[in-house]
Amino acid sequence: QDSVKLGYQLPLTGNTAQYGQDFKDAAEIALTKFNASGALPVPVEIIYEDSRSDAKEGVTIARKFVDDKEIVGVLGDFTSTVSMAAAQVYKKAGMVQLSQTASHPDFAKISKWQFRNITTQDQEGAVNAQWMMDKGIKKVAVIAEQTDWGQSVAKGFVEPFEAAGGEVVYTEFFNRGLADFRSIITKLEDQAPDAVYTGFFYEDGAQFLKQMAQLDAEIPIYSTSAAYNDQLIELAGEAAEGLLLTATFLPTRMDANVQDFVTEWDKTHDHAPGQFPAQAYDAVNIMLAAVVKAYPDLTRESLRDAVAATSDFPGVTGNTTFDENGEPLKELTKASVVGGVFVEVE
Amino acid sequence: MSNILEIKNLSLKIGIQDILHDISVTVPEQGIVSVLGANGVGKTSLMRCISGIYHATGGEILLEGEDISKLKSHEIVERGIMQAPEGRQIFSNMTVLENLVIGAGPLGRQELDHVLALFPRLEERLKQQAGSMSGGEQQMLCIGRALMRKPKVLLLDEPSLGLAPRLVGFICELVSKIRAEGYAVLLVEQNVKAALRISDTASVIEHGKIVIEGDASALANDPRVAEAYLGGHVHETA
């Protein structure tokens, strides 16, 4: 065998291509570095397939990867919907699938073959709830996108927050890509919460923040790591000031790993990497580390066990350990937008 | 008398079907020429070729010496040929007045008055939606619309279709009358007797070919015409 092959299914075209392209770039950085390091006697190769965020294509690609006997493990997909549909194939065929972002509460539970390295909202929501409690915030409105992820954002926050004695005065979901949040904001203001907890990606986030500012709604906004992206600030400008969020990845952090990645990334991009490419970078590295561990007896089965055994893997998004369900346990950092940049806060 | 419209050796193929074959017809200035023939022999197709709706696959069409067979339909209208087509092709969603105005192109008021004087029914119904008019009323509109342009050559494809007997007579008179105003008319008519009475010359088409042509009065007495088109008589002239 002269190389090790991995598959990566991700959206390279279509509405979500911007995310898939970032994943691919991040994965390439990780792969190049790995192959140069000589950790394995043979090079590793990643085969990218475009799923367009369409479940039909997602399962077809999964079958294709499964057919290719040389492929030992798979990364992706981006959205949970496609990851979940493809997971049925990997489950049946017995191939490890590590998604950098799939956040559906049931994803990792599908079978022993599914893993993800993105924090679950049970974790992130609890941290945010505690953060607000610490600041004495009692009345919160929750706004999240109407996806499986958004649902889990709301649920992950509301449960611990209410358990801690807080009150959720208003919960609202919106369809991803909603252009106009003003009706929701007006309604939200009417409920006079002390803070808003939000589950959105940076594009929806920028819209929301701008329109909050437009309507002079001066309410502190908390968000998740999904909003962590320089482009949020670029799109929202002033309106992003004061946004509070939890994150696992800070490109400004003075950690060798992080700086390595950021430097490489900056060579080809004019924005610092956000949360998502960092997730992909880590996912690929976790997979590669597992490949090294399983080598030379590299089979789909042995690779799976090696992935499952990942413990305290030092990535750019913090240390990753998979629990028995394939869920990651991670450290979360708190950050805020101050003067047009994300800064870590205590 | 010079010829205003000359059709020379025209042929038309649609798909594999030979629709017209080697047709030649000449319309002199201020002349009235009819084209006769049974159903489906290609009269309408000929008229469509002249108006540029179909493009002939062979031969030429000369208007005052200029070949117009390759021109687009609107250029042909601009050069002075206007048709009252088969199937009327009025603008059914628009009002009668709008229909007439569109027909007029750059011309205006005067022609409108002229046409409305000819067809008082149209004047009564200027604001009515053209599609809701009766069949005969639509036919009047169709002819009226063609007159709005003051064309040099007026093409009439079965103008009497759907008109009451009284109006058929009126149209015949009208055709004879407008020649004095300088129009030349090419007429397709099923009402063979009436057509031959007002025309100078006539051609009879069969299967896309001209089989008989000549002076209208001669054709009216031609036994072949009488047999083919004037039929055995259920007809007692009304």
Add this chain to the structure above:
Amino acid sequence: MTAILELDHLTRAFGGLKAVDDVSTQVHQGELFGLIGPNGAGKTTLFNLISGFTPPSSGEVRFKGEVITGLSAHKIAHKGMSRTFQNLRVFPNMTVFDNISVGALGMIGVGPISSLFGGKARAKDISERSYEMLERVGLADHADDLAANLSYGKRKYLEIARALAMKPDLLILDEPAAGMNDSETTELAHFITGLNKEGLTIMLVEHDMGLVMGICERLVVLASGRKIADDVPAVVRQDPGVLEAYLGGDEG
């Protein structure tokens, strides 16, 4: 003689215009009935009232003794009335044969179930009836042509064949001879009288006086929506009102 169709004070107004104004008459079983009148007199509108395409403003239509005012067109068709349209309505992108078959199948009735299971007998019925009509109007050579590619005159016959395929008791023809020359009209006259001889009641609108006077047994004359005459052709032709309103000067 029994009346197959009775019109009772039928009126239809469009805005201020009374297109049909208080018309009453009867069509008898087996009759060849003519309806004439100047353009815009209301003939087509009257047909539309009878066949259910336009609801009357007031008045009543009875067909075979049954009141059919207000029924929808397809129900009236099922009672045995079929019609052609003045402004030629064929199904342009269907073949000639398929056009005719619609007339037959409309009456015989097809459903998804019967079309799936068996239905062979019905299909045979429809096919044969359609083919019979196809031959009868002499379009057999064109069976496979799209109706849109037929010339005007052939479409007329196609429409008639389609109406006949419905095997109606009353056939309503709106200007069937329009666009036909004298000899073709003569042929058509034979065709229509032939149908009538077979016992079919026919109602006919036509501007070709030769045809109307030659074959109709009785004529009703409309002018401006009102009935101005109702008699045998010979009498109607001499009626000064009719002469004045309709026939006008001489005509070829």
Add this chain to the structure above:
Amino acid sequence: MSKSLLIKLGLLVLAFALIPALLVGFDKGYYYQIATIAAIFMLLAASLHLVTGVAGLLHLGHAALYGVGAYVAAILGANHGIGFTLGLPLAGLSAAAIAFLVALPTMRLMSIYFAVATLGIGQMLYLVFLNWVGLTNGPNGVMLFSGINLFGLEIDSDLGIYYVVAGIVAISILVLNRLSHSYYGNALRSLREDDQCASAMGINVTVMKIQAFVISAFFAGIAGALWAYTTGYISPNDFHFSQSILILTMVVVGGLGSLPGVLIGALLLILLPEALRSVGDIRNIIVGVLMFSAILFLPKGLFGEVSALNFARRVLGQGWAAKKGEKGIGWK
């Protein structure tokens, strides 16, 4: 007659022997997957063909009815223990029932008005899939753990699943073929051409339109159930408006009114993007360009209605001939 029989047999052999043989030969789940998806979309396209191609009603919400079938099958299977054998017909019937309900008020709408009404209905159903969390599990979708179980027989192998899907799709398409290539189809075509005129022929226009719409929805529902059972996980996105457009594209590119054309269209639009994977990110542009050229050169479809009807009458021997030994002109 014998020629037509041969062709029919040939098609059957192709679907039931040759394709599986090829698939087994290559031992590729990938090909099975494509064959299965292609089969499902052939059924979707064939069912849309009945409403849009034959009856002429531009339908922009077909994917939503497909979704109803998928959700019914998945929810029944996941939460109520109702398996494939019963779930499949129930999925079809539910989609048909919903279609019937929405058809009642919309069937008198003409042309684009009808199209927009179906677009609206499709979007409303999509919103239900997405937002009625209690019923559909909302954006989380439904996972269906049970596989295809046909009258107690667990079907697990790729080949078995292919046979089940292909068999159901083939039967459905035969039914749709019968409906569109028959006098019933002619009745529907007459509505498309001129509904007022059709009503003068004694055709109950509203009832016919509803029938076509409901039958088509039934088969869309069946396709939905097949999708749910073959992927094991469904979510609202699978039934988005863009899927309706995809199905419509298959129908139009293949040939409005032509069943064989529509099947070719479906096959092409599933296979082409897959075949073009190797060209990378521009594959969708290429699909667009090919689609454009196809429609440019063959605006009536790859296999237009006129040829399709002739094909059915002559070659498949469904036509009725007026005289012995003549070519068929009507329908048997």
Add this chain to the structure above:
Amino acid sequence: MLDPYILQQLAIGLSLGMIYALMAIGFTLIFGVLNVVNFAHGEVYTIGAFAGLMAISAFGPPLLVVLFIALAAGALAGFGLERMAFRPFRRFSDEASLKSRAMREATLMSSLAMSIIAREAMEMVFGSQFQTVDLAYLINKPIHIGPITIVNGDLIILGVTLLMLGGLQWLLKKSPIGLSIRAVSNNALGAKYCGINTDRTIIITFVIGSAMGALAGILVGLYYGAIFPSMGFTPGIKAFVAMVMGGLSSVPGAVISAIILGLSESLSTSFMPSVWSDMVAYAFLLLTLIFFPQGLFGARRERV
């Protein structure tokens, strides 16, 4: 005195409605009035936004110039679109083709194909993410009127919508070209017999309609600060719905329906979860069609 909350929601609804209307106007001219099924209008809208954006980032001209550049880009796009996706199909002039559904839907497909190609190409070139827009160009500066807040963009969009509406009404009702457009849409063959240059009329309509669409694109892009390749999709559907609700060929009808849609969305958000607000908009659509099968201002069917 109305509750300021409701007033604010009304203001938002109106502004949403005006945005839909802005897009619906050009769409209605091409699709509704000219009666040509055009599925690529959303991409023309997007092209307008990108053209404006490129102008902004290239040389930062005044807003008015940006708008003119978008207009010009739209006109060009409309011209190209008509040439490529519509004109070729007019070579079929026989009756069977003219009356065939397949031929009619063929332009639907060709325009759909063009829209796929255009969108994918824009994604290749620009990526599918929101583009960053110089914040100074955004037209979302708040204006407070009593208890409610609107933005300067609302006034600009209102002005442009009124201008377009008035302009189009004049064009369609009073100018010869408008008469030609209506004639061609009603009966293209008849128009040929009347000496109308149908090709030119159609091109002009496309150019005007597309220029309006592109202007809508850049305005809405700057209004929300969101310019991305698939930005035309959602407003495209809403504009389509508004056009049909209005009766296809009536520009004021489309504008009124667009406002109804905008209002119903924002007001329904007050009473139910926002994810359901589209449900209300579509329910309005269905109700309208049930009571007005030809839309609010549609023409009646022809007599037999």
